[in-house]
Amino acid sequence: MTRPRRPEIGTTGDLFAERERALPRPWSVGELTRALRNAVEPKFRDVWVAGEIANLRRQASGHVYFSLKDPEAVIGAVLWASQGRRLGFALEEGQEVIARGFVEIYPPHGKYQLVVQEVEPRGAGAAALMLQQVKERLQADGLLDPARKRPLPFVPRRVGVATSPTGAAVRDFLRVLHGRFPSLPVLVAPCRVQGEGAASTVASAVRALCRARVDVVVVTRGGGSAEELAPFNDERLARVIAACPVPVVSAVGHEIDVTVADLVADVRAATPTHAAQLVAPVREELVARVAALRARLDRALAGVLDARRSELRALRAELADPAHLLSRERHRLDDLLHRGAASARAPFRSERDRLDGLRAVLVRSDPRRRVRELRARFEAGALRLGAWQSKTFRREAMRVERLRSRLEPANVAKLLSRGFSLVLREGHLVSRSAQASEGDDVRIALGEGWIDARVTARDAGEDPLPGRARPEGDRDAGSGGAAIDPLSRRR
Amino acid sequence: MNQPSERTAQAEAEETYDALVVRLERVVAELESGQLGLEQSIEKFAEGVRLARDASRKLDEAERRVELLVRTADGDEEAVPFEPEAGRGS
Numbered sequence: 409m410t411r412p413r414r415p416e417i418g419t420t421g422d423l424f425a426e427r428e429r430a431l432p433r434p435w436s437v438g439e440l441t442r443a444l445r446n447a448v449e450p451k452f453r454d455v456w457v458a459g460e461i462a463n464l465r466r467q468a469s470g471h472v473y474f475s476l477k478d479p480e481a482v483i484g485a486v487l488w489a490s491q492g493r494r495l496g497f498a499l500e501e502g503q504e505v506i507a508r509g510f511v512e513i514y515p516p517h518g519k520y521q522l523v524v525q526e527v528e529p530r531g532a533g534a535a536a537l538m539l540q541q542v543k544e545r546l547q548a549d550g551l552l553d554p555a556r557k558r559p560l561p562f563v564p565r566r567v568g569v570a571t572s573p574t575g576a577a578v579r580d581f582l583r584v585l586h587g588r589f590p591s592l593p594v595l596v597a598p599c600r601v602q603g604e605g606a607a608s609t610v611a612s613a614v615r616a617l618c619r620a621r622v623d624v625v626v627v628t629r630g631g632g633s634a635e636e637l638a639p640f641n642d643e644r645l646a647r648v649i650a651a652c653p654v655p656v657v658s659a660v661g662h663e664i665d666v667t668v669a670d671l672v673a674d675v676r677a678a679t680p681t682h683a684a685q686l687v688a689p690v691r692e693e694l695v696a697r698v699a700a701l702r703a704r705l706d707r708a709l710a711g712v713l714d715a716r717r718s719e720l721r722a723l724r725a726e727l728a729d730p731a732h733l734l735s736r737e738r739h740r741l742d743d744l745l746h747r748g749a750a751s752a753r754a755p756f757r758s759e760r761d762r763l764d765g766l767r768a769v770l771v772r773s774d775p776r777r778r779v780r781e782l783r784a785r786f787e788a789g790a791l792r793l794g795a796w797q798s799k800t801f802r803r804e805a806m807r808v809e810r811l812r813s814r815l816e817p818a819n820v821a822k823l824l825s826r827g828f829s830l831v832l833r834e835g836h837l838v839s840r841s842a843q844a845s846e847g848d849d850v851r852i853a854l855g856e857g858w859i860d861a862r863v864t865a866r867d868a869g870e871d872p873l874p875g876r877a878r879p880e881g882d883r884d885a886g887s888g889g890a891a892i893d894p895l896s897r898r899r
Numbered sequence: 900m901n902q903p904s905e906r907t908a909q910a911e912a913e914e915t916y917d918a919l920v921v922r923l924e925r926v927v928a929e930l931e932s933g934q935l936g937l938e939q940s941i942e943k944f945a946e947g948v949r950l951a952r953d954a955s956r957k958l959d960e961a962e963r964r965v966e967l968l969v970r971t972a973d974g975d976e977e978a979v980p981f982e983p984e985a986g987r988g989s
Contacts, residue, residue: 562917563957573967579983582965591961596981597968616968616976691958694916698954701923705947708930712940715933 438515445513448520452511457483457522458530461503472499476507476522484521485509491525504530542643542668551650551672558655558674560686561623563694566593567687568617568625568654570610573598577630577659577680584684589691595620601629607642614645618652624687625652627669628659628680640667649673659683825855841866916957923950 435443459476466472470489475482485507487499499505509524546552567585571578573596585592597613597620600606610627617625627649629640639645640660646668649656658673659680670676677683726736771777824830830853831838838844844863852859914922926947930940967981 561915563915565961573981573983582983586963589961591959591963593961593964593966595966595968595978613968620968620976620978694920694958695955698920698923698951698958701920701927702948702951704927705923705930705944705951708927708933709940709944712930712933712935712937716937 437518441513441515441518445515448511448513454508454510455522456506456508458504458506459483461499461501461505464499464501474499476505484519485524486521487524487527495527497529499527506530539641539668542641542646543671545643546646546650546668546672551646556650556674560655560657560675563589563689564592564623564687566595566620566622568595568597568620568622569628570597570599570613570617570625571628571680572601575601575630577601577628580630581626581628581659581680581684584681585688588685589688591691592688595622602632602636602639606639607645610639611642611645611648614648614652614656618654622654624654625656626659626677626683626687627656627673628677628683629661630680631662631665634665637661637665637667640669643668645669646672657683657686821855824853827855829854841868914953916954919950919954919957923947923954926950 457476459478462475462477462482464472464474467489470492472487472489472492474485474487476485477483487495505527506529507522507524508526509522511520512523513520543552550556569578569581571581578596582594585594595617597617599609599613601610614625614627627640629637637660640658649658649669650672655674657675657677658667658669659677659682660667660669663678666676675686677686831844831850832853833844833848833850836843838850844850844866846863846865848863850861850863852861926943929935930943930947935943965981965983966978968976969979971977
């Protein structure tokens with residue numbers, strides 16, 4: 409920081425500079441204020457201050473300015489509107505409160521003040537403050553973590569109770585507990601549950617129960633004022649409860665009272681009797697449940713045995729009766745055959761196939777079709793008949809011809825053997841005299857052998873057999889055209 | 900062979916009532932399913948009977964004792980019978 413200098417005319421600045429340097433260096437107001445601020449503010453960032461409210465002024469903006477005072481001193485305070493809205497009660501002039509906030513130095517006004525974050529009415533507030541601080545520390549150590557909560561044993565073998573042996577709480581607790589589970593053992597660790605030093609006696613009792621063999625610890629007392637319940641907000645007690653190796657049930661005061669012990673315990677019960685309900689099941693229900701399970705066990709085994717027995721009986725019956733066995737096998741075989749046949753028929757089984765089959769039958773049985781068919785057959789037959797006729801004709805004609813041709817030589821030979829002759833001229837049969845002339849050489853075929861001859865004479869051909877006296881002529885021979893005189897042969 | 904079964908028996912004796920009942924319920928369910936063979940069924944049944952007996956015993960054996968922890972002259976703790984005074988019928 410440079411200080412302003414006022415150099416004077418005609419003097420050397422050095423001399424004055426020497427003198428000035430000898431003087432203590434003054435702070436500027438700003439410097440000092442800043443220095444104070446740096447020194448003070450970090451030390452009072454989060455403070456709780458108890459005092460009485462004075463000079464309460466509410467701004468239209470919602471900010472509230474007031475002073476906190478006690479017999480010795482006064483400090484200005486401000487509650488910004490944003491914090492003020494969260495306040496659960498109205499600040500009043502003369503009210504004893506505990507305020508939480510930080511100290512701020514405001515250079516323009518040269519004042520320090522408390523910027524209030526939370527306010528609680530005093531009395532309840534003092535306890536609340538303590539409670540808040542205890543909670544914060546326990547929270548910081550993770551003792552309020554819901555994950556730490558342990559479930560209660562279903563049926564504890566012994567229940568430990570830390571309470572006053574003379575209070576109503578223990579009576580109520582035992583009455584309800586033994587009403588539910590008459591024979592449940594209980595160990596009571598006596599302690600004072602209110603007043604100065606009560607917290608440490610409760611803590612000792614809980615520790616003693618943890619050492620004794622109990623399955624669950626109940627910390628309880630009946631309803632009372634906030635001061636009476638105060639021991640159960642004790643931090644050391646809370647830590648003893650948290651450290652207990654078995655689950656802890658806290659039942660302090662009435663339902664509306666929530667103590668630190670309640671928060672740190674594994675289970676919070678609203679009242680001592682509620683604690684008893686949580687700790688002990690109803691024994692009769694358990695007995696009934698075991699009995700029901702036992703009965704089911706018997707029935708289940710009986711069921712298993714019955715099932716096996718009837719299986720066995722069925723098997724034995726089969727063994728005793730081979731016919732039965734055979735019949736069963738036969739049934740099986742039948743089944744298999746049926747299945748085989750069915751699968752063989754399968755290709756025709758479809759309705760379409762069946763329909764096609766029926767249609768074919770129907771078409772076949774159509775009378776018009778039948779007529780057509782018959783006509784066709786008839787016509788074909790007629791045709792064939794015609795063909796047959798002409799063919800047969802030809803064949804017969806040929807046959808006659810053949811027979812005839814076979815017949816002729818045979819007749820000739822027969823005739824020849826009977827004495828007739830054939831006259832051949834130059835290989836041709838001579839059947840009429842006109843066919844030969846005088847001087848022609850002819851061959852005469854006989855029944856056996858032949859004769860060559862020369863025609864010496866011939867007639868005109870009127871009478872083939874001159875001089876013949878027989879009344880009945882052999883027309884056949886005559887018509888045969890052979891100009892052979894049979895008599896001549898006989899002669 | 901003997902050792903493990905003894906240990907099992909001991910473990911069963913140590914088991915809590917609810918653990919016994921949970922096991923008993925499982926055994927009953929298995930047996931009721933009818934899926935076990937005869938020998939297995941009989942084994943399960945025997946186990947179930949044992950569990951039911953133990954569970955019942957656990958409910959029965961508790962002897963109603965209400966005791967008060969007191970500190971003796973030499974600083975030890977001692978449990979003495981305790982009867983909360985008066986007001987029992989309240």
